[in-house]
Amino acid sequence: xxxxxxxxxxxxGLISQMTDEDALxxxxxxxxxxxxxxxxxxxxxxxxxxxxxxxxxxHLQRAGHRVIALVxxxxxxxxxxxxxxxxxxxxxxxxxxWTERLAKQISSFLDFEGDNxxxxxxxxxxxxxxxxxxxxxxxxxxxxxxxxLAKDIVARRLASDEGxxxxxxxxxxxxxxDFLELHRRYGCELQTGGSDQWGNLLSxxxxxRKADQERVFALTTPLITKADGxxxxxxxxxxxxLDPSMMSPYAFYQFWINAADQDVIGWLKTFTFRTQDEIAExxxxxxxxxxxxxxxxxxxxxxxxxxxxxxxTNQAILASQALFGRADLxxxxxxxxxxxxxxxxxxxxxxxxxxxxxxxxxxxxxGRNEARRALGDGGVYVNNVKVTDVETVLEETDFxxxxxxxxxxxxxxxxxxxxxxxxx
Numbered sequence: 001x002x003x004x005x006x007x008x009x010x011x012x013g014l015i016s017q018m019t020d021e022d023a024l025x026x027x028x029x030x031x032x033x034x035x036x037x038x039x040x041x042x043x044x045x046x047x048x049x050x051x052x053x054x055x056x057x058x059h060l061q062r063a064g065h066r067v068i069a070l071v072x073x074x075x076x077x078x079x080x081x082x083x084x085x086x087x088x089x090x091x092x093x094x095x096x097x098w099t100e101r102l103a104k105q106i107s108s109f110l111d112f113e114g115d116n117x118x119x120x121x122x123x124x125x126x127x128x129x130x131x132x133x134x135x136x137x138x139x140x141x142x143x144x145x146x147x148x149l150a151k152d153i154v155a156r157r158l159a160s161d162e163g164x165x166x167x168x169x170x171x172x173x174x175x176x177x178d179f180l181e182l183h184r185r186y187g188c189e190l191q192t193g194g195s196d197q198w199g200n201l202l203s204x205x206x207x208x209r210k211a212d213q214e215r216v217f218a219l220t221t222p223l224i225t226k227a228d229g230x231x232x233x234x235x236x237x238x239x240x241x242l243d244p245s246m247m248s249p250y251a252f253y254q255f256w257i258n259a260a261d262q263d264v265i266g267w268l269k270t271f272t273f274r275t276q277d278e279i280a281e282x283x284x285x286x287x288x289x290x291x292x293x294x295x296x297x298x299x300x301x302x303x304x305x306x307x308x309x310x311x312x313t314n315q316a317i318l319a320s321q322a323l324f325g326r327a328d329l330x331x332x333x334x335x336x337x338x339x340x341x342x343x344x345x346x347x348x349x350x351x352x353x354x355x356x357x358x359x360x361x362x363x364x365x366x367g368r369n370e371a372r373r374a375l376g377d378g379g380v381y382v383n384n385v386k387v388t389d390v391e392t393v394l395e396e397t398d399f400x401x402x403x404x405x406x407x408x409x410x411x412x413x414x415x416x417x418x419x420x421x422x423x424x
Contacts, residue, residue, distance in 0.1 A: 041098035045243030073124030179204025248339030253316035341416035362415035
């Protein structure tokens with residue numbers, strides 16, 4: 001696939017900009033190229049934006065190219081400039097911890113063994129001992145202020161009330177230095193990043209040209225959006241975190257399975273490794289059988305397996321089925337059950353509480369009379385077992401894993417009750 005990897009990536013929506021397309025195509029077709037993407041530890045976890053880069057690197061590695069994942073133990077101490085305000089600098093200890101966490105996350109996405117192993121690097125390794133004088137003499141001399149000031153993010157910050165510090169202004173030099181260092185150490189010729197990183201990527205391309213008189217390339221991916229124009233994320237302003245302690249595999253799976261019909265095919269191309277024929281079949285399914293949500297189930301299954309593994313994905317699928325009576329709730333492990341009920345209306349009660357009071361406390365009924373009617377109509381279930389007797393009480397054994405009981409009214413109204421001594 002070396003000769004047409006650019007076409008493949010473009011079809012998948014993984015290309016926004018690139019330097020000298022004809023030359024890059026020719027170079028990729030000529031044989032394996034070394035490519036890197038950087039991941040700054042400005043949070044304790046990677047998110048969906050980083051996932052795009054990891055998928056891109058994986059495509060390139062599978063096509064026979066040599067990939068490098070750079071964790072920014074140095075650049076993470078500075079932080080890429082934000083569009084509007086200055087970042088708060090994290091302590092060295094925090095950045096070091098986050099660097100380790102990100103490296104561990106990245107290690108599961110790429111193949112670090114075999115005939116074409118990926119490589120993991122930390123840019124603190126070549127910046128920690130660098131003196132200010134050496135930095136200014138060897139690197140700074142290749143930069144012109146006019147070019148640096150013209151960078152979009154810098155120009156916007158300069159026009160703002162807050163301005164930009166010399167620290168964040170210098171970030172583009174540090175990232176450019178990474179490309180130069182990787183080019184010298186490993187023959188790296190291509191850097192990838194999100195389209196908002198275009199200016200920083202060009203910094204590296206220009207630095208290698210000026211310092212070593214050699215041509216290298218940059219390629220960016222589009223920022224992922226939803227078709228309705230809202231931000232891609234769990235909420236309007238939230239990230240889809242890859243760390244299970246920050247976003248459970250169940251919640252992660254739910255995000256993808258709830259993809260809108262107008263988004264799902266594009267996301268299948270970008271975030272999965274399904275073939276063009278497979279995705280074409282799923283696209284037909286969206287048109288002909290949208291109610292079956294086959295494409296959404298394929299997307300959620302593939303991406304959750306990629307990030308969290310097959311076992312966690314199977315538990316997430318089982319939870320989705322079990323909540324609505326299509327599987328046994330007792331088969332869910334405690335962590336998945338916790339994650340599933342966290343998405344539901346809930347209340348904290350004591351064992352021995354009557355079913356009427358439990359229903360009212362979760363607010364899936366409007367009052368005791370409505371609760372009694374629902375029970376009399378046969379539309380109330382506790383852990384998927386129908387309950388009709390208004391005198392029923394929730395016993396200790398009703399709380400799965402000694403924690404939660406799931407209450408359902410009808411086919412779709414779900415709620416959870418948690419034992420009072422368990423943190424909800």
